[in-house]
Amino acid sequence: MIDPVAIALGPIKIHWYGIIMGLAFLLGTYLARYNAKKSGIDADHVMNMVVLIIPAAIICARAYYVIFEWSQYKDNLLSIFAVWEGGLAIHGGLIGGVLAGAWYVRKHKLSFLLVGDVLIPSVILGQAIGRWGNFINREAHGDVASEQFMQYFPAFIRDQMYIQGQYYHPTFLYESLWNLVVFAILLLTLYYWKKFNGQVLFSYMILYSIGRFFIEGMRTDSLLIADTLRVAQLISLLLIALGIILMLVFARKSLHSKQSGNSIE
DSSP: OOOSEEEEETTEEEEHHHHHHHHHHHHHHHHHHHHHHHTTOOHHHHHHHHHHHHHHHHHHHHHHHHHHTHHHHTTOGGGGGOGGGOOOOHHHHHHHHHHHHHHHHHHTTOOHHHHHHHHHHHHHHHHHHHHHHHHHHTOSOBSEEOHHHHTTSOHHHHHHTEETTEEEOOHHHHHHHHHHHHHHHHHHIIIIIOOSTTHHHHHHHHHHHHHHHHHHTTBSSOOEETTTEEHHHHHHHHHHHHHHHHHHHHHHHHHHHHHHTOOOO
16 A cells, blocks of 8 residues: 655655645646647746636635535534545536636636637646546545456556455546546647637547546446435536537537638637
């Protein structure tokens, strides 16, 4: 088992979860700045947005999780702030990040869809990296897996997924790998395949949500509504439907715009 504490200096403890999340934010910011320059956006806007988006995303990700797991926190309110122990819901973080980003782009009169296309590859990269924080904390895993099945994985993953005498599916790994595939597709779309603003953002909504829907069905720690309905699966279905509708609408607008010789934002 990997110690969740990476560095301990007396009472000060630095957790692997925090280090991994910090790495995700750092790489995501660097990539966003590069993509901004490539897309004709002042990279300073990225840094200004990061200052707003990251805190908003963390706060909303935690609030989202706590709301659905209130019984776990109601008797110890201080534990709400122990984010290094895990418990950051990605969909909550997306809500916070979108709200903060929307406020910024409106204030500075930027194109929401263009900025979304620039930033969203960083988001999925951060999600791919962040899942390894779940690995360290031995959370976001699936149901019991056979020893024979687990032999296909490296020893360090097998050992970490051996919990209380049983192996569990490393669903954190499944999602991390899926997110990397989506990341590659989004970059290719942004650099080579993009036909209209919003195409990369809508692709993220569809592709990430497809993977999340199926992987969420394997997990044992899903946030639930009425003790039966998996919240992440419901949100994923809504995002897939919305992403497809928006993709079709804006693709049609782009086609009509090109035929008429105009451009759309």
